[in-house]
Amino acid sequence: MPWRLVRFAMSKKHPEPRMFTRHDKFRSSYDVVIIGAGGHGLASAYYLAREHGIRNVAVLEKGYIGGGNTGRNTTIIRSNYLTPEGVQFYDASVKLWEDLSQDFDLNLFYSTRGHYTLAHTDSAMRTMRWRAEVNKHFGVDSEVVGPKAVKQAAPMIDLSCGGVAPILGALYHAPGSIARHDAVAWGYERGADQRGVEIHQQTEVLGIDVVGGKVKGVKTSRGYISTNKVLCAVAGSTPRITDMVGLRTPIFIHPLQAMVSEPLKPWLDPILVSGSLHVYISQSARGELVMGASLDPYELHATRSTLDFVEGLSAHMLEMFPFLSNAKVMRQWAGMADMTPDFAPIMGKTPVEGFYLDSGWGTWGFKATPVCGKTMSYTVANDTNHDLIKGFTLDRFRHYALTGEKGAASVGH
Known part of the structure; x- marks a missing residue:
């Protein structure tokens, strides 16, 4: 660290105020x-x-x-929901997100990436069209795209997903973003x-x-x-x-786990989600791949993480991105998801x-x-x-x- 920066940090002339007041x-x-x-x-x-x-x-x-x-959480921000109530609610949230850094005078690392919800079956494609129509009705930018558009947005992806679940298309949501939680x-x-x-x-x-x-x-x-x-x-x-x-x-409680890789050179700009493979992934500003999967299949009021989660998610990640076989997982964690029917x-x-x-x-x-x-x-x-x-x-x-x-x-x- 440069000496001038250390001297500034230790100076009493420029004290950094506390983020908030402590109340005893x-x-x-x-x-x-x-x-x-x-x-x-x-x-x-x-x-x-x-x-x-x-x-x-x-x-x-x-x-x-x-x-x-x-x-x-995995910091994904979007408004491409299915019901009129959900679409309008989250669209209002996205509009607030866009000005939040200025509102706080604090860098939230808010980054608009575009969000692709991948479809691997004909029924999934029907759902994507349904969601796209509901979104458009309320002025939310969403559209159904084909495999070629997915490949163009993420050139490193294997569209066949190892032959397990070929990608037939996706719901593309341009406002999809990430931020520093x-x-x-x-x-x-x-x-x-x-x-x-x-x-x-x-x-x-x-x-x-x-x-x-x-x-x-x-x-x-x-x-x-x-x-x-x-x-x-x-x-x-x-x-x-x-x-x-x-x-x-x-309400019932299930653990929801996630993990991040070691920092890699930027190669994934959009946010990718696969409902069939139970995977969602984005790349942070630091180069880490932020990855999540489905809920743990049991009710538990705890935030423990498991080896089973890492093995399962890693296998599906390699179906989409085989070149990541040598990437290291740096850490994993769990949260408690309060689910409703x-x-x-x-x-x-x-x-x-x-x-x-x-x-x-x-x-x-x-x-x-x-x-x-x-x-x-x-x-x-x-x-x-x-x-x-x-x-x-x-x-x-x-x-x-x-x-x-x-x-x-x-x-x-």
């Missing part, structure tokens, strides 16, 4: 308590303060900022902190007081907090929190007055971070569900009015 004590009460300091919780706090003027907010995190699914959490956290929101790490929620069907307070490992509004944004830990208020949901989230008000849910994201919560913050902050501030989330409310399961997003899953979940 709670206030006696808060207007809103948010459980979970991941992207969704921090974004909700940020927009509560910035757009609704509600600054007396506490964000509680059992671990550390972004230590849950926000830091355990840690920076997204830091940006929302710093913005919320600058507006007066308190962020408390290493603070576990032990219980929620509900009196007469209304939220009255939160018990934590560091003391008691009085509040009339609680937003739960804890992804795979959702059932533990909903149990505290006696609320039943159809219709593969759509659960958002908004609940039967418990003052208790709000942002959950059921399964495998696509990261890309929804900005729009979740916008819509949940509106819902909490006004005690009214935002128009964009009316198809995602909990009572849809009671009325059998499901929002079927399973057809828009990137892999076979």
Whole structure:
């Protein structure tokens, strides 16, 4: 490291400010308590303060900022969903993503790459055409392309996939992008902190007081907090929190694993997804191949990683890209995916007055971070569900009015 840079780093004339303020004590009460300091919780706090003027907010995190699914995903951003509710919701999110770096004055490494959902069967091609038509109807840039276009975008791909599942075409979604997940959490956290929101790490929620069907307070490992509004944004830990208020949901938890390779020279610009091979892949700004697969086939509240996952994913990767046989896997990890029966989230008000849910994201919560913050902050501030989330409310399961997003899953979940 150059001496001039070291001297600048050690200079007291140019101190680097902390990303956020550390708070050793709670206030006696808060207007809103948010459980979970991941992207969704921090974004909700940020927009509560910035757009609704509600600054007396506490964000509680059992671990550390972004230590849950926000830091355990593959950072893919897209809006090529299947249902009208999903397409409009994620399209709003993509529009927010495009200006987020300027909004935060922080480089999020947001990079538009284009997203190809590969089709290996005639039925998959029919689904791609269906999705393309729904997308176009709502002004989202998606189209069905043939194998030649896939090969042109990713020249290193084997279109026959080793003879196992030849590629017949793909759904091409030009706005498909990636971003640095840690920076997204830091940006929302710093913005919320600058507006007066308190962020408390290493603070576990032990219980929620509900009196007469209304939220009255939160018990934590560091003391008691009085509040009339609680937003739960804890992804795979959702059932533990909903149990505290006696609320039943159809959420079930599965591990979802991913891994990255050693850094390689840039060769893959687009994002590629194969539902038949259960693979999705992109290349990061550092040259790492970021790879994921389908859910682990068992329910488990844990973030352990397995050899079986690496072996299975590596085999499918080599079917698509045989030249990667000598590439090294550098690390792997797992997150807890909170799945719902219709593969759509659960958002908004609940039967418990003052208790709000942002959950059921399964495998696509990261890309929804900005729009979740916008819509949940509106819902909490006004005690009214935002128009964009009316198809995602909990009572849809009671009325059998499901929002079927399973057809828009990137892999076979």
